[in-house]
Amino acid sequence: MSSPSAVESFPAHTSAASQIFTTVLSQGPLTRLEVARRAGLSAAAVTKAVRPLIEAGYLVEDVDEDSRPALGRPANLVRVDGGRALFIGVKVTGDAIIGVLTDLCCRILVARHIPLAARDPKAVLGTAAELVRELLIEADGLGVRVAGLGMAVSGDVDRAEGVVRYSPFLEWRELPLAELAAMTTGLPVTVDNDVRALTVAEQWFGAGVGLSGFAVVTVGAGIGCGLVVHGRVVAGAHGVAGEIGHVTVDPAGPRCHCGNRGCVEAIASDDAIVRQVRAATGVQVADAIEAAGLAHDGIAGAREVYARAGDAIGRGIATVANLLGPERVIISGEGLAAYDLFADHIRDAFATAAFGSAARCDVWTRPLPFDEWARGAAATAIQSFIRSDAN
Amino acid sequence: MSSPSAVESFPAHTSAASQIFTTVLSQGPLTRLEVARRAGLSAAAVTKAVRPLIEAGYLVEDVDEDSRPALGRPANLVRVDGGRALFIGVKVTGDAIIGVLTDLCCRILVARHIPLAARDPKAVLGTAAELVRELLIEADGLGVRVAGLGMAVSGDVDRAEGVVRYSPFLEWRELPLAELAAMTTGLPVTVDNDVRALTVAEQWFGAGVGLSGFAVVTVGAGIGCGLVVHGRVVAGAHGVAGEIGHVTVDPAGPRCHCGNRGCVEAIASDDAIVRQVRAATGVQVADAIEAAGLAHDGIAGAREVYARAGDAIGRGIATVANLLGPERVIISGEGLAAYDLFADHIRDAFATAAFGSAARCDVWTRPLPFDEWARGAAATAIQSFIRSDAN
DNA sequence: CTTCTTTCATTGACAGCGGAAAATAAGGAG
DNA sequence: CTCCTTATTTTCCGCTGTCAATGAAAGAAG
Missing domain, CATH: 3.30.420.40 (ATPase, nucleotide binding domain)
Structure with a gap:
């Protein structure tokens, strides 16, 4: 992080303190004891780390009137003050x-x-x-x-x-x-x-909270993939990682801009779908939305393109699951607007191509507004x- | 580790101490200063951690007469006493x-x-x-x-x-x-x-020493893959990880015992090679060694089988490289006995299918005796x- | 209304780790 | 023999996180 204006900095200098803050940040309001449990620390350590964070205004205390236990002292919840x-x-x-x-x-x-x-x-x-x-x-x-x-x-x-x-x-x-x-x-x-x-x-604020291994697959203009392994985002030795878009799904498939044939991206990206729908239907659709329109209208050729795209994505996800055994795969991206067109094909292809217990990984979908x-x-x-x- | 006989235990109870020992173990004899550098600790910390390990006989000091510097006090090497x-x-x-x-x-x-x-x-x-x-x-x-x-x-x-x-x-x-x-x-x-x-x-004693991300691919009766990401071996959420053998290389390829078609294993495992060589040449070879013999004799059909196998393995490796960006891929396994038959094809397929900088990952081969x-x-x-x- | 019980939170003493800096060691050069 | 350089050790010292004991905040029991 390039930081020219070192204003008042965040008061969590030890690794434990920032771990505690992160736990509260992503796992919502928690009691101190619960934080201690999840962060693998003693309750005392949490108390001590939390105080300066409260004093600095980053954490606030809350009382949860609803879930008061029948017995014992009620817990005070700690949460991040977003403001x-x-x-x-x-x-x-x-x-x-x-x-x-x-x-x-x-x-x-x-x-x-x-x-x-x-x-x-x-x-x-x-x-x-x-x-x-x-x-x-x-x-x-x-x-x-x-x-x-x-x-x-x-x-x-x-x-x-x-x-x-x-x-x-x-x-x-x-x-x-x-x-x-x-x-x-x-x-x-x-x-x-x-x-x-x-x-x-997703790892801190979304569907990956609390997971030590998961994958985010984005479908849209390109097909991307972010991986979290051992609780950390994979960056790759040479800056390349998560290139699920260039996993080969069909060596006899359409040519990809990367030079190979049958990459997931050459079959399931917006561009690829538009191109294939044009070829299959003869209609000069302008973009993915029009292409999806044709498919929604029941035009067989267009529907088949989406089926193939779903198949390619499902196989790509299965490859990730076979190699890394993530706990969850989160499918996301603008392409999800047409999700109904290939959801079943993704699931089928995934279930077929996932090996053994890899198929037990849950596949979630989340709409992804461009914001x-x-x-x-x-x-x-x-x-x-x-x-x-x-x- | 299930441990019934808790004899005298290893005297490295802090994380730093075991990290220091591991560094010396895998990076060979080192000076204390060098250990400090590699472990990201101060020299003082190394001195303090090393002493009990020497007293307990796990580490020994060595003097490196050869590489004595022209200037300054000569360093004492520390190494593990294997015995x-x-x-x-x-x-x-x-x-x-x-x-x-x-x-x-x-x-x-x-x-x-x-x-x-x-x-x-x-x-x-x-x-x-x-x-x-x-x-x-x-x-x-x-x-x-x-x-x-x-x-x-x-x-x-x-x-x-x-x-x-x-x-x-x-x-x-x-x-x-x-x-x-x-x-x-x-x-x-x-x-x-x-x-x-x-x-x-490989991570501690082999070609993966000092790397935080690498892959081991074994070729033989099956096609296996071990992955190290962020310095840790990937285990997978449901016990499945590294199933490179069931990455689909050609959806129109031969059927695999896993139920799919064109898995790497269905093309490049010993069994698959024997089966394909039989089909291609008509010779009822008994095992992979005989199959390799035919190929070494220049029989075109057999050579082609190995070419396809090498291609499949290279694509599989490229998939791993595209997804994880390892620093190195180590190809190993009994199948390497016939390595000359598919080495070039592995390299070619890898170079072609690897995306962008992923191709910069180095691919090593190591013979793997069964022991x-x-x-x-x-x-x-x-x-x-x-x-x-x-x- | 007081006392118990239960659970959550806090406190204070303390041990241990690892860092910084100073001291010491071990050569070679002059 | 002294100086210079680099390696290692020693000597504090601050800091972190744990432990065990204590305080707090209910509801329950009598």
């Missing part, structure tokens, strides 16, 4: 920048987006700065300081250094984005890969804020 | 039990194997006990105590509980192997999946011995 600090998350796509203002609990307070004219770093940075400025004004209105900015970009991103190594889509190489954005906005900046950012959000990508970016900023040695 | 404790590793296969006696550095001192008449737990346990008895006599001859027994079994094994959940090959279910073997042999017993055990051996499987089992015993919270 204590705000964060901005920014997702850069090819044609727009999406920004959200969230609270410390990563709840979206404001969402904005600005179309993007050009993709060169200067243009993007300028637009992003404008968006951040708008959100800062909103934050001012709330009277709460913004404690960090997270930026999510597709491609090979080095979070530790805050550098975008290579983003094919934006045609950026070795861009020190964190440093640049920190200079422009005056905020501490965290930069990460977009799918990993989304995965962080969520930006929320993921905010989640990385929150993570960096809480523990500077984040990862 | 301080012995371990027994046992690998159970369908038709034999292989056992090795190793020292603390996991060097094989004696290797034995006994054919197996039946596969039921009682028969296997009896034979294993016999083998262990023989190795204990060898150990007695050396005058060193055996500090642990590791057992490696294929299938779903719960190492923490020491229970074989389900081994399809042996037809065992929910067998508390660690407990049974501990009662029979009187030794502390660790039980793990065979491929994971091999992976532990190595048993050595892997011994490695798990050593691991358990060193840190009781092993995983």
Whole structure:
């Protein structure tokens, strides 16, 4: 995290303290005893770690009138005061920048987006700065300081250094984005890969809470995958990880932009579906929405394309499950708008291709509004804020 | 680890101490300063942790006369005294039990194997006990105590509980192997999946030393894969992980015993190769060795089978690399005897199917004598011995 | 209304770990 | 013999987290 303005910093310097805070943050209001249990610490340690966090206003005490036990002293719940600090998350796509203002609990307070004219770093940075400025004004209105900015970009991103190594889509190489954005906005900046950012959000605030191993699969313009193993997001030795989109599903399948044939992405991405629906039906559909329309109208050719796409995704997920044995797979992404068209095929293909007990992993689906990508970016900023040695 | 005889235990109770010992164990003789650097600790901490380990005889000091620096005080090397404790590793296969006696550095001192008449737990346990008895006599001859027994079994094994959940090959279910073997042999017993055990051996004593993410791919009777992510062996939520053998490579390929088509294992396992070579050449080869013989003789049909097998393995490895971004992939296994027949195809398929920087992961090959499987089992015993919270 | 019982939370003493800095050791060079 | 350099050890010292004991906050029992 590149941090120019070292304002008052988060008062959890020991690993145990930040672990305790993280537990409360993601597992909702808990009694101190319960926190101790989940964090594997003594109750005394929790009491001691919680006090300064309460004094600093990051945690607050609550009494749960409802679930008062029949016997014994009632517990005091501890929860995070979301309003204590705000964060901005920014997702850069090819044609727009999406920004959200969230609270410390990563709840979206404001969402904005600005179309993007050009993709060169200067243009993007300028637009992003404008968006951040708008959100800062909103934050001012709330009277709460913004404690960090997270930026999510597709491609090979080095979070530790805050550098975008290579983003094919934006045609950026070795861009020190964190440093640049920190200079422009005056905020501490965290930069990460977009799918990993989304995965962080799921891990701390979503369907991955409490799990030590899970996968997030995004379906849309591309097919992406974020992996959490041993409780940590997998980053890969060379910045590559979770490339489920380029798992080969059918070596005789359509050619993929990566050069191979039959990648999941060449069969199930929005583009691939549009292309295949056009070929199958002869209708020149403009985008995935129209393609889904044809399928919803019952046009056989279009429905088959979705069936094949679902099959490809299901096989891809099965591959992940076979290799890593995640506790859960979370399917998400804009493509889920047409989820009814391939849900069954995903499930069938997964059930067939998963080996043995790997099939016991539960497959969840979550709608993913586009803002969520930006929320993921905010989640990385929150993570960096809480523990500077984040990862 | 099921431990009936709690003899004198290993004197490294803090996490740092066992981390220091592990560093010295796997990274060979090191100066204290170098240990400190690699373990991320201060020199003082290393000095303090090393002393009791030297007093207990697990570490010894060495002077490296050769590489004395021109300037300054020469360093004292610290290394593990392999002779301080012995371990027994046992690998159970369908038709034999292989056992090795190793020292603390996991060097094989004696290797034995006994054919197996039946596969039921009682028969296997009896034979294993016999083998262990023989190795204990060898150990007695050396005058060193055996500090642990590791057992490696294929299938779903719960190492923490020491229970074989389900081994399809042996037809065992929910067998508390660690407990049974501990009662029979009187030794502390660790039980793990065979491929994971091999992976532990590579991680601590082989080509995975010092890497935080790598994969071991075994080629032979089956196609297996052990994964290390974030420095830890991946176990999978339901005991399944690393099932590269059932990654689909060609949905139109040959049927696999798992019910699907075109799994790597259905194309590249010994059995699959024999079957395909028979079909391609009409020669009723008896085993993989004869099949390789035909290919070495230049018979086109046989060579093609190996080409396809290499292609399948290379694609499988590429899938792992795309998903996890390991720093290295170690190809190993009995099948490597015919490595010259498919090496190029593995490399080509990997280079083609790996996405972007994932192709930068280095692919190593290591011959794997059958004893190595048993050595892997011994490695798990050593691991358990060193840190009781092993995983 | 007092006392018990039960469970949650806090306190204070304390042990141990690991770091920083200073001291010591072990060479070679001059 | 002294100085310089690098390795190792020693000597504090602060900090963390545990333990065991104590306080607190109910409802239950009498």
